[in-house]
Amino acid sequence: MSEDALFDVAVVGGGPAGATAAHDLARRGRKVALIDKAGRIKPCGGAIPPRLIRDFGIPDHLLKARVSSARMISPKGVAVDMPIKGGFVGMVDRCEFDEWLRCRAAASGAMRVTGAYERITRDEDGVARVHYRAKGETEPRTLRARLVIGADGALSQVGRQEVPGADKTRFVFAYHEVIETPPAEASDPDRCEIHYRGALSPDFYAWIFPHGDTMSVGTGSANKGFSLKNSVRDLRDGTGLSEASTVRREGAPIPLKPLKRWDNGRDVVLAGDAAGVVAPASGEGIYYAMLGGRLSADAVEECLRTGDVRALSMARKRFIKLHGRVFFILGIMQYFWYRNDRLREAFVNICKDPDVQRLTWEAYMNKELVRADPMAHVRIFFKDLAHLLRLASP
Structure with a gap:
């Protein structure tokens, strides 16, 4: 690939938001580069609603479980079952799910580029040049793009470098362990557990989510002094999961409030965790990330079609119109x-x-x-x- 080749859009980050944006734009015939670091898996319970499955065409084989009930467990150990009548919560493994989304984007025409984003500069003609470093290489590479979508996670470097206020986000720090499902747990594969106890999280909650052959056991907190690893260990000990084999461990910050601005007014717009679209109280992010990716793609398409950079601001405006009230209510609930x-x-x-x-x-x-x-x-x-x-x- 020539470094002087010009893409319509460079998407930085190949999670659900970035992969969705790349897929949508490539399907419209746009020349898209999808830049992603290989091997990064976000700590996530993996819950997706039926609305996501319908709107984004997710195939059944990606669902590791269909949860039909949630068990809420209080600080005193009181368990309240909440059956889901007439529906379910799908559970996916982010390792497989995210890669499937990236492959779909590539099949639609997006060019996959493996590398770590570094910065954006502008050529003399004003076109953005995205600098990234391929794994194992000492010299960075570059590619040119008319517009850039920053979908590179909660600590988005694209956002911090390009969008005013993107460095002001507050986070919940999440950590989970993916374990092999013990035989005793396999008898009830369609129920998740949510634990509300200050010892497991002083300001959020802990969870046990089924994924078929594996389970996600995790917790989150905005308190930097709180030990997430110790909390997950205590949760596993208290629920009979301490002896289960651990498949992998993952941790990352999760934003719980949309940024006040998603674009730089010129050639960059944010999506997904980079834009702060994870729901307060619940911590749900996959649906909102994919919707944010789609809305950012729509805004980019409009900008490319009309040449009006004000179109980039429509991604956030449309998201807030759809879900701003829900985020406000969930924020009050958490508080x-x-x-x-x-x-x-x-x-x-x-x-x-x-x-x-x-x-x-x-x-x-x-x-x-x-x-x-x-x-x-x-x-x-x-x-x-x-x-x-x-x-x-x-």
Whole structure:
């Protein structure tokens, strides 16, 4: 590949956001370069909703499990089962899932480039030149692109170098261990566990998610002094998983608030974790990353078609219009319910409520707030208020 070859778009980062953006643009006939470091796997429970499977054409063979129930476990050990009526939560292995997305992008016409992004410069004609370093090489390589999509994760170097305010993001740090599923756990392969206990996470939660032959056991916290590895060890010890063979260990920061700006007003737009689109309270990111990648691709296509760089700002505007209210509500939930074990106990108790269960799963599976049953929302509001004011016992 000549370093003077001109791409329409260079996508930096081959996770769900970057691979989706590259796929969408290549399908439209755009000349796309997908730059990605080989072998990077994000720590992730791997949960995806049916909406994602439909909207992004995910084949069944990538689903390692179809979860039909979530077990919420309180600080005192009270377990509340939340069955998913009329649906499921899909579970994927990010190692296989992300690579499939990259291969699909390549099959659509995107050129895969293996290397670590370093920086962007501009040639005399104003065209961006992306500098990257291939593994094992001492000299960096470059490629030219009219526009760049930065999908290089929570600590996005593209964002920090090119987009004002991208270095101000706050993070939850996540860590998980992928283990072989013990025979005793294989008898209930369709249930995930979510543990709300300050000892396992002072401000988030811990999880056990089934992936068929393997399981993801993890936790997260914004408290830098909190030992995530010790927490996962305690969780494994307390749930009879300490002797299970560990397949791999992974850790990474996860942003929980969309950036106020995703583009540089010139030739760069962000997507996925680089743009901060991971849901508060739940930590769900795959669907929002892929949607963000698609919206960034749409904005780039519009910019290429019209020559108007203001089109790049439409990615964030469209995302916030679709999901800004959900992120706001989830942020409030995390702020109120995850502060201490008393409130966590009350939160798990509220999860027994049929209205809470139904509205939660409907919103999760369809990625839309449920407005058709206003009285259910009113009932939940007053129950929440009673717990906050200590008028109801956990």
